Amino acid sequence: MTQAPQGKLLTFPPALIGRTDLSHLLRELETLDNDLESQKARNRGKTQGYHLPNMSQALTDLLEINKIDVADDQARMNIRTELRKLKDHAPVIHMTFATDTDPESMEKIVEWIRKELHPQALVSVGLQPALVGGVYVRTPNHVHDLSIRAHMKDSRGIIVQALDALAKGIA
Amino acid sequence: MTIWWLISIIGSLAAVLAGFIWVAVKLSSVQSSDPGKKKKKDGKDASVNDLDKAYSDLAEEDVNHLFNKEFREELRNRGRLRFEKIVDENAMFLKQDLDLTISQLNEYMKQQISSKLDSEFTVYSKAMKEAQELTLGALQKTAQELEQQRAELSEAMKKSMTLHEAQMLKGFETNMAQIVESYVMQSLGEQFDMRSQLPYIMAQMEAHKKEMMEDMLL
Numbered sequence: 001m002t003q004a005p006q007g008k009l010l011t012f013p014p015a016l017i018g019r020t021d022l023s024h025l026l027r028e029l030e031t032l033d034n035d036l037e038s039q040k041a042r043n044r045g046k047t048q049g050y051h052l053p054n055m056s057q058a059l060t061d062l063l064e065i066n067k068i069d070v071a072d073d074q075a076r077m078n079i080r081t082e083l084r085k086l087k088d089h090a091p092v093i094h095m096t097f098a099t100d101t102d103p104e105s106m107e108k109i110v111e112w113i114r115k116e117l118h119p120q121a122l123v124s125v126g127l128q129p130a131l132v133g134g135v136y137v138r139t140p141n142h143v144h145d146l147s148i149r150a151h152m153k154d155s156r157g158i159i160v161q162a163l164d165a166l167a168k169g170i171a
Numbered sequence: 172m173t174i175w176w177l178i179s180i181i182g183s184l185a186a187v188l189a190g191f192i193w194v195a196v197k198l199s200s201v202q203s204s205d206p207g208k209k210k211k212k213d214g215k216d217a218s219v220n221d222l223d224k225a226y227s228d229l230a231e232e233d234v235n236h237l238f239n240k241e242f243r244e245e246l247r248n249r250g251r252l253r254f255e256k257i258v259d260e261n262a263m264f265l266k267q268d269l270d271l272t273i274s275q276l277n278e279y280m281k282q283q284i285s286s287k288l289d290s291e292f293t294v295y296s297k298a299m300k301e302a303q304e305l306t307l308g309a310l311q312k313t314a315q316e317l318e319q320q321r322a323e324l325s326e327a328m329k330k331s332m333t334l335h336e337a338q339m340l341k342g343f344e345t346n347m348a349q350i351v352e353s354y355v356m357q358s359l360g361e362q363f364d365m366r367s368q369l370p371y372i373m374a375q376m377e378a379h380k381k382e383m384m385e386d387m388l389l
Contacts, residue, residue, distance in 0.1 A: 091387055093383075093387075097365065097368075098368070099364055099365050099368070100365065101365050102365050102366065104366075105365045105366060105369050108369065108373070109369075109372065109373070109376075112373060112376065113376075116377075116380055116384070117380070117383055117384050117387050118387045121387065132355075133368050133371065134368065134371060134372060134375060135368075135372045135375070135376070137376070137379075137383065139383050139386040139387060140386060140387070141386045142382065142383075142386045144379050144382065144383060146372065146375035146376065146379065148371075149352075152352045152355065153352070156345075156348040156349075156352070159344075159347065159348040159351055160344045160345075160347075160348060163343075163344050163347060164344070167340075
């Protein structure tokens, strides 16, 4: 697992769901870093009095959750390095749903995953209406079909048993 | 009646022949009864010869008188008639004999043919009986084989039907389950939104948390 700049695990905000979000976040962080470096050059090496540009909610949450001072050049560099590593090595869980997802539900799910499974897990979302309901989860090494389609397929025996009982009743 | 006519004609002919013979004998005896007088007669040969000639002529005349043309014609007619009668009778006898022979021959032929036919019929009947028994045996064997084949076929059909019935029942149950499943999917597929599914998803993930965690730690 990747360590936070202060020696703790880097914690992702709930709004950061997948690898795409992480790439956006990293690009935004690099832009921010360039902007601050430019300001630093204009201010002749003085880090005080930085004018912080507008940041996205994800980046703001990331900085707040991990208590990172964005004006600290070393901290920015560390977090950029960690995010680059996580972009390539963070565990990704693919989740396929039967319907379109909404941000609130996804945040709850991601929050549960990072709390129960892995704090730096990323989630890739897919859509497959044939699942009817539930979710089709693909972890790095296994597949967990938690959909209603699979549940109904497993429950075919109930229908067959009912038909057998009906046939016996008719006979 | 006819035989008596024949006997009378033959008797008449015999009497005429006997009279003729008697006259001839008398004449010869008259010639041989005077041998001592031969010499005397030598001189008288001419007169004797004349006499003989006269007697011959007389006898010839008598014969011609006795067997004249009418009498001979009558005899010829009678003989012809008699001959025809005899021929007719013999023809009749021959016909009777021939009829009898034919009848006997027919009877004989009938007996021979009957016996031959009987023997042939006996042989034929025997052969027919053997052929009938052979055919009956073959038919019985064929019937037994057919019955056996029918039983085997019936058993095979029964097994096949049972198997087919089980397969159809299994297919029906499977298809029925798929139909019900498809119906439920199509009926509910559009009804679930993410918010309504979230408790189910969280519960399922909670249930499989241990397996997923182990997989994440690998």
